[in-house]
Amino acid sequence: MTHQPVLRVMRLPDADPALPLPSYQTAGAAGADLCANLAPADRVQGVTLPPMGRALIPTGLALAIPQGWEVQVRPRSGLALKHGLTLPNSPGTIDCDYRGPLGVIVLNLGDAPFTIRHGDRIAQMVVAPAPQARFELVDALDDTVRGQGGFGSTGGAGL
Numbered sequence: 823m824t825h826q827p828v829l830r831v832m833r834l835p836d837a838d839p840a841l842p843l844p845s846y847q848t849a850g851a852a853g854a855d856l857c858a859n860l861a862p863a864d865r866v867q868g869v870t871l872p873p874m875g876r877a878l879i880p881t882g883l884a885l886a887i888p889q890g891w892e893v894q895v896r897p898r899s900g901l902a903l904k905h906g907l908t909l910p911n912s913p914g915t916i917d918c919d920y921r922g923p924l925g926v927i928v929l930n931l932g933d934a935p936f937t938i939r940h941g942d943r944i945a946q947m948v949v950a951p952a953p954q955a956r957f958e959l960v961d962a963l964d965d966t967v968r969g970q971g972g973f974g975s976t977g978g979a980g981l
């Protein structure tokens with residue numbers, strides 16, 4: 823590994839201090855799991871999403887991401903496969919200058935209601951380099967073999 827970024831993580835005042843901070847579950851995990859830090863009123867019953875229901879689930883955390891990096895919030899494959907739980911904006915983009923509450927937008931694509939409980943590991947965050955480009959207006963673009971081919975132009979998979 824060339825450079826390991828340091829992310830500052832702050833627990834919000836109303837967050838449950840008993841919940842773990844984002845954590846990698848294995849030595850090679852790309853994503854650190856994020857827990858649902860439900861509002862006190864939801865902690866007994868949980869938050870139930872009907873089929874096609876969506877909600878913003880708080881994590882109780884705010885981040886300071888170093889300049890030039892981003893955090894991507896992604897679904898967990900087990901929840902997606904077993905329950906159809908996904909993130910409609912996946913990967914959610916957390917900007918390095920954002921200091922507000924980190925939230926997870928969940929969507930139940932399953933055919934049964936799904937309940938998120940306080941403390942459930944509902945998503946994972948991946949820290950990724952995100953350089954800002956400089957956009958340069960030009961009159962023509964250089965030629966390539968692909969040219970304007972796209973959207974299945976190379977065939978395969980029934981295209």
Ligand SMILES: O=c1ccn([C@H]2C[C@H](O)[C@@H](COP(=O)(O)OP(=O)(O)OP(=O)(O)O)O2)c(=O)[nH]1
Pocket residue numbers: 895911914915916917918920923924925926927
């Ligand atoms: O899953 C997400 C996505 C975004 N955010 C926060 C952090 C991010 O930096 C900010 C803005 O997100 P984004 O740029 O995707 O939203 P937008 O709809 O373009 O809003 P804005 O105009 O505020 O940038 O919202 C989250 O907490 N969770």
